Amino acid sequence: MKITVWLFPLRVLNVPECATLSDITGMIIKHGMAEKVYPDIIMDVRTKTLYLYCFTPDAAFALIDLCNGEKICGQEIIVERCYKQNPPSALIGLFDLRIKGLY
Secondary structure (H helix, E strand, O other): OEEEEEEEEHHHHOOOOOOOHHHHHHHHHOOOOEEEEEOOEEEEOOOOEEEEEEOOHHHHHHHHHHHOOOEEOOEEEEEEEEOOOOOOOOOOOOEEEEEEEEO
């Protein structure tokens, strides 16, 4: 089972920096069932997609380090870092990370 992770700067979703995690969760819920599985990480339980929200690359990689080795959905996860040199958009695609679930 593979779990895909998309990591975006918050401005991609036009979310003000004063927004709380609950506000962001509400946005994700509109697209499907969402469940908070880790601080600043939201999982859409329908699509098994994790959404990580942060404002800076440093914050992003700090979250990734926290995730590595943790268990999500009863599986240990390993984070693969894939930095796109030339993303299709200046905002979307800055980070494309995959978390592989291990049975």
